[in-house]
Amino acid sequence: xxxxxxxxxxxxxxxxxxxxxxxxxxxxxxxxxxxxxxxxxxxxxxxxxxxxxxxxxxxxxxxxxxxxxxxxxxxxxxxxxxxxxxxxxxxxxxxxxxxxxxxxxxxxxxxxxxxxxxxxxxxxxxxxxxxxxxxxxxxxxxxxxxxxxxxxxxxxxxxxxxxxxxxxxxxxxxxxxxxxxxxxxxxxxxxxxxxxxxxxxxxxxxxxxxxxxxxxxxxxxxxxxxxxxxxxxxxxxxxxxxxxxxxxxxxxxxxxxxxxxxxxxxxxxxxxxxxxxxxxxxxxxxxxxxxxxxxxxxxxxxxxxxxxxxxxxxxxxxxxxxxxxxxxxxxxxxxxxxxxxxxxxxxxxxxxxxxxxxxxxxxxxxxxxxxxxxxxxxxxxxxxxxxxxxxxxxxxxxxxxxxxxxxxxxxxxxxxxxxxxxxxxxxxxxxxxxxxxxxxxxxxxxxxxxxxxxxxxxxxxxxxxxxxxxxxxxxxxxxxxxxxxxxxxxxxxxxxxxxxxxxxxxxxxx
Amino acid sequence: xxxxxxxxxxxxxxxxxxxxxxxxxxxxxxxxxxxxxxxxxxxxxxxxxxxxxxxxxxxxxxxxxxxxxxxxxxxxxxxxxxxxxxxxxxxxxxxxxxxxxxxxxxxxxxxxxxxxxxxxxxxxxxxxxxxxxxxxxxxxxxxxxxxxxxxxxxxxxxxxxxxxxxxxxxxxxxxxxxxxxxxxxxxxxxxxxxxxxxxxxxxxxxxxxxxxxxxxxxxxxxxxxxxxxxxxxxxxxxxxxxxxxxxxxxxxxxxxxxxxxxxxxxxxxxxxxxxxxxxxxxxxxxxxxxxxxxxxxxxxxxxxxxxxxxxxxxxxxxxxxx
Numbered sequence: 001x002x003x004x005x006x007x008x009x010x011x012x013x014x015x016x017x018x019x020x021x022x023x024x025x026x027x028x029x030x031x032x033x034x035x036x037x038x039x040x041x042x043x044x045x046x047x048x049x050x051x052x053x054x055x056x057x058x059x060x061x062x063x064x065x066x067x068x069x070x071x072x073x074x075x076x077x078x079x080x081x082x083x084x085x086x087x088x089x090x091x092x093x094x095x096x097x098x099x100x101x102x103x104x105x106x107x108x109x110x111x112x113x114x115x116x117x118x119x120x121x122x123x124x125x126x127x128x129x130x131x132x133x134x135x136x137x138x139x140x141x142x143x144x145x146x147x148x149x150x151x152x153x154x155x156x157x158x159x160x161x162x163x164x165x166x167x168x169x170x171x172x173x174x175x176x177x178x179x180x181x182x183x184x185x186x187x188x189x190x191x192x193x194x195x196x197x198x199x200x201x202x203x204x205x206x207x208x209x210x211x212x213x214x215x216x217x218x219x220x221x222x223x224x225x226x227x228x229x230x231x232x233x234x235x236x237x238x239x240x241x242x243x244x245x246x247x248x249x250x251x252x253x254x255x256x257x258x259x260x261x262x263x264x265x266x267x268x269x270x271x272x273x274x275x276x277x278x279x280x281x282x283x284x285x286x287x288x289x290x291x292x293x294x295x296x297x298x299x300x301x302x303x304x305x306x307x308x309x310x311x312x313x314x315x316x317x318x319x320x321x322x323x324x325x326x327x328x329x330x331x332x333x334x335x336x337x338x339x340x341x342x343x344x345x346x347x348x349x350x351x352x353x354x355x356x357x358x359x360x361x362x363x364x365x366x367x368x369x370x371x372x373x374x375x376x377x378x379x380x381x382x383x384x385x386x387x388x389x390x391x392x393x394x395x396x397x398x399x400x401x402x403x404x405x406x407x408x409x410x411x412x413x414x415x416x417x418x419x420x421x422x423x424x425x426x427x428x429x430x431x432x433x434x435x436x437x438x439x440x441x442x443x444x445x446x447x448x449x450x451x452x453x454x455x456x457x458x459x460x461x462x463x464x465x466x467x468x469x470x471x472x473x474x475x476x477x478x479x480x481x482x483x484x485x486x487x488x489x490x491x492x493x494x495x496x497x498x499x500x501x502x503x504x505x506x507x508x509x510x
Numbered sequence: 511x512x513x514x515x516x517x518x519x520x521x522x523x524x525x526x527x528x529x530x531x532x533x534x535x536x537x538x539x540x541x542x543x544x545x546x547x548x549x550x551x552x553x554x555x556x557x558x559x560x561x562x563x564x565x566x567x568x569x570x571x572x573x574x575x576x577x578x579x580x581x582x583x584x585x586x587x588x589x590x591x592x593x594x595x596x597x598x599x600x601x602x603x604x605x606x607x608x609x610x611x612x613x614x615x616x617x618x619x620x621x622x623x624x625x626x627x628x629x630x631x632x633x634x635x636x637x638x639x640x641x642x643x644x645x646x647x648x649x650x651x652x653x654x655x656x657x658x659x660x661x662x663x664x665x666x667x668x669x670x671x672x673x674x675x676x677x678x679x680x681x682x683x684x685x686x687x688x689x690x691x692x693x694x695x696x697x698x699x700x701x702x703x704x705x706x707x708x709x710x711x712x713x714x715x716x717x718x719x720x721x722x723x724x725x726x727x728x729x730x731x732x733x734x735x736x737x738x739x740x741x742x743x744x745x746x747x748x749x750x751x752x753x754x755x756x757x758x759x760x761x762x763x764x765x766x767x768x769x770x771x772x773x774x775x776x777x778x779x780x781x782x783x784x785x786x787x788x789x790x791x792x793x794x795x796x797x798x799x800x801x802x803x804x805x806x807x808x809x810x811x812x813x814x815x816x817x818x819x820x821x822x823x824x825x826x827x828x829x830x831x832x
Contacts, residue, residue: 053715074717089715091708093775094701102705102716105698112696158716 003064003080003165003197004028005050010059012045019045023059024223025199025216027166032188032198034208034229037218037241041433043201044086046218047168050199051083052076077103082164086171086201087346088155090143097122097139100158125157128187132180134298134476147298148175156184160191167191168199173207174430175459177296178494185211203433205234206462217241238434264288265321267453268422270308273316277303277477281316285455290448292468293457295497300477301457305424308455309333309340320422334363339415343427349411350399357381357395360414384413389439405436412443423447423454429463441467461493473497524769525781527821531767532784535791542798553673556680559790561586561742563680565761566768566782567687568734573765575727576707576774577628577635582735582761584646585620586754589613589739591650594659594749606665613736620646621732622725629724643758650751659749669744684783691779703727707774764789767817789814 010023020042027033037043048054050061052070061068063079070076073083083089090099097118105113106121122139133150143151152175159167169188173181188198188211202208208215209229216226217240225240264286273281278300285291293301307314310327318325320336327333330340342348350359360381361368368377381395388409392402399407408428415423429437444467448454458464464471470484473496481496483489540546546555565582572579592613597606620642627638672679694700705713706723714720742753766772767788768781792813796806 072717073715074719077717083715085712085715089709089712091705091712091775093708094704098701098704102701102713103698103718105701107698110693111698112693113698113701115696 002029002195004062005064005081005166005197006062007046007050008060008062010046010049010061011057012042012049012054013057018221020049020056020218021221022223023049023218023221024226025050026226027197027199029165029195029197030192031213032192032200032211034212034215035199035201035218036208036215036237037433041218041241042221043218044170045221047083047170047199047201050076050166051081051168053083074103077162077164080163080165081168082159082162082166083168084156084159084170084172086174088151090151090155090158092144093142095140095142096126096137096146096154099143099154100125100161102158104162121161122157125161128157129153129180129183132177132183134296149177149180149297152176153180164196166197166199168201170201171203172200173202173204175297177459177497178461179296181207204460205237205434208237209234241434266319267321268308268455269317269319271317271319273304273307273314273318275300275303275307275312275314278307278314279477281477281479283472283479283482285453287453288448288451289470290444290454290456290468292464292471293455293474294461294464294471294493295474295480297459299474301474302426303477304474305340305426305455305457308422309338309424311340334418337419337421338424339363339418339420339422340424341411341415341426341428343430345404345408345411350407352400353398355396355398356385356390356392356402356410359399359410360384360395360417363414364417380417381413384416387416388413388443403433403436405432405440408432408440409436412440421452423452425454425456425458427457427459429458429460437463461490461497465490465493524777525784526769528768528781528784528788531817531820532788532791535788535795539791539795539798542795549673549676549678553671553678553680555790555794556678557670557745559787560680560683561738561745562757562761562764562790563684563783563786564687564734564738564741565757566764566786567691567779568731568738569761569765570768570770570777570779570782571703571727571730571734572635573762573770573772574703574707574774574777575724576710577724577727578762578772579624579639579728579731580636580758580762581620581624581639581643581646582731582738583755583758584643584650585617585732585735586739586742586757587650587751588616588620588646588653588754589736590743590746590753591654591659591749591751592616593661593740593743595654597661599660599662601662603662603665606661610740613740614733617732617734617736617739618729619732620735621729624732625725625728628728629721643755647751647755650754654749654751657748657750657752660747661743663747666744666747669741687783688780695778699723699726704775707776709775760789761786763814763818767814769821788817 004027006026008024010020012020023042023046025033025035025046035043035046045054049056052073052075055071061070068079091102094102100122101118106117108114119139126137126139133153134147137146137150143154146154152172156172173184176184191198200208200212212229214227215229215232215237217224217237219241266284267287267289268285270284271282281300281304293304295301303312306312308318310330310333313328325336327336346352351362357378361377368374378395385392385395390409390413391406399410402410412428429440432440444454444456456464456468465488470482471488471493472482473480473493475497483492483496536546543551545551565586568582569579593609596609624639624642627633627642628635669679674682702713702718702723705716705718706720710720738757739754743749746753764785765782766785768777768783768785770777770782792810796809801809
């Protein structure tokens with residue numbers, strides 16, 4: 001069972017882009033090493049070198065003291081290295097059980113897959129997360145039908161199904177709620193005791209301090225620091241990651257908000273909104289307000305935003321600036337100044353292979369078309385990229401050349417080009433590094449000051465508490481409670497998310 | 511609730527829609543041709559359908575893996591011309607069997623060429639097989655520029671009139687195919703095939719040998735195209751380099767009607783088999799409904815378009831109803 005892996009001076013280029021210039025990592029049996037770094041610092045590449053998905057250009061990989069070269073994921077897997085991929089490696093059309101056991105199916109003498117054994121073993125694995133997922137998760141459900149947190153759980157189970165010696169968890173907690181994260185941490189502790197080695201890649205500082213024994217920090221493809229987690233604090237780590245401090249402080253503008261409460265007119269008044277998943281959702285938002293939406297994953301938050309954007313049908317009354325509206329297509333929502341910023345930027349927000357400029361102009365072509373005002377459009381795009389502080393080689397570069405955080409800025413930028421009145425944000429900071437998050441928070445506050453109304457759904461509780469004055473907590477398609485002012489604390493938010501009612505958050509409800 | 515049951519049904523039994531379609535077509539056909547189920551007519555029909563069925567089954571493997579093979583018609587032509595020129599009308603049965611063996615090797619080789627280009631060189635399957643299809647078709651024309659040649663009469667007779675236990679030969683072939691498919695789809699190979707077609711990138715990360723799986727689908731397609739070529743030669747008893755290419759699109763249509771997603775990863779072999787029979791019966795219907803020959807193609811195409819569009823229409827109405 002014992003394992004020790006050390007990666008020394010790893011170099012990896014993708015075409016002309018240097019992903020890793022000097023990556024180092026040591027991990028041994030019975031320990032959790034946190035691999036930390038801002039987006040685009042080479043964390044994912046590092047894990048892909050270790051698990052054989054990419055072949056390193058230079059450097060050395062030592063497994064149990066002897067050098068190895070993985071030419072394919074198969075080679076690494078055979079030596080007991082498992083990976084929970086950030087982008088998930090699940091086949092949507094296949095069932096939960098088939099996905100978990102893919103390439104490791106138990107077979108009988110005729111080389112047929114032993115269905116009974118697969119089902120039974122899958123159920124045993126699912127039991128590890130028993131009670132933390134909402135729907136009844138059966139081994140024979142197709143993965144496409146599952147919400148993202150359950151997919152993430154399946155991805156984790158898939159990695160551990162063959163009892164690996166080394167587990168790489170690449171952002172495995174990004175779409176899990178706090179209950180699921182805690183369960184995962186219990187499991188990690190158990191694996192540690194069994195002598196497994198764990199590489200934990202994450203953005204969430206709090207989790208790193210909770211679970212890791214050691215850390216290794218990457219910055220721009222170089223390992224810039226490593227050591228025992230007990231010897232450092234959050235600020236020091238962040239300093240290592242981005243070389244500048246105090247970006248993670250939330251800018252809170254309480255007093256201003258309170259003034260607004262009196263002055264600002266009600267911008268959006270939602271009454272008894274219903275969809276397939278939502279039940280009687282009612283709330284009011286004032287102009288220039290930043291309203292948080294929280295709760296566990298998949299409780300209907302996304303549906304609410306998509307319904308308001310005209311993406312899915314709903315019933316109920318929505319009053320926007322005094323007019324009753326009912327969008328049946330995003331086009332109408334856009335005309336009325338609505339914008340939806342999805343967190344799944346790769347799938348819903350961007351044309352990855354097209355240029356930054358094209359992506360920015362996508363919702364606004366009408367303004368620049370016939371006759372084509374390309375220079376005007378470039379000037380406007382420049383304004384937006386400047387205000388967003390977008391780090392890029394040029395607007396003609398493809399979006400795929402950007403890091404996650406900068407790509408997300410493009411998604412927001414493309415809507416800012418249209419000067420929206422209402423911004424619907426669907427977990428926009430998912431997988432975004434700390435530095436960019438800080439800039440992002442400043443941007444949100446600035447937008448609110450400009451009088452834009454923002455509905456902000458986030459799976460990160462700290463973010464909601466730090467940024468919003470009011471948070472609607474969703475549970476099972478309903479607004480469980482509304483937290484504001486003094487009752488807006490992490491304890492209350494977590495309690496309400498889990499569906500626990502404790503006396504003091506009741507008063508927040510409207 | 512109802513919508514869930516429909517989507518789960520179609521996901522779990524991809525052959526459900528082709529089965530319904532087949533039953534409808536059989537009913538219409540039986541109305542026009544009451545003796546459809548007589549042993550003789552059944553055998554007459556099935557021996558004509560068999561080459562297309564074989565071609566569709568091969569195509570199914572490729573499409574499940576997320577590719578497409580439009581060179582199969584060319585392979586059929588090659589096999590047909592090889593047999594017709596090398597065996598000859600007065601050839602001995604031994605010679606015939608020898609060249610059946612040669613044909614199978616030729617089919618495997620042709621499939622391996624496609625597989626090499628698509629899986630190892632990572633070329634676009636549609637363009638690659640379009641090009642190799644021309645290559646194979648050209649080769650067939652080189653072997654036999656003008657229609658002619660043939661195979662011994664007794665071999666044709668054997669193919670046309672063998673009905674063990676009164677059941678046409680084609681049904682035994684279909685049974686064997688279904689058993690092999692059942693075996694493959696319940697083995698690791700089947701899981702790997704569905705994984706590659708579903709999401710090749712994810713499959714690669716999960717250590718599925720993606721390249722080899724893709725390669726194998728084209729080799730299987732080449733093999734079945736060879737069988738189809740052998741069957742059609744036995745059926746016609748003669749050689750014609752132009753015989754294969756028109757079958758390519760019909761076979762792909764059969765696979766699509768059979769519930770295999772063009773994007774890959776969804777479906778099975780039973781559906782395309784039924785799809786191929788359905789297309790054959792549509793031919794029957796058109797000729798029995800005494801439709802003017804000039805209209806035949808239009809009527810046939812219309813039926814096919816409706817059959818292809820129906821699952822999409824069902825989904826559209828389901829969405830509307832919510």
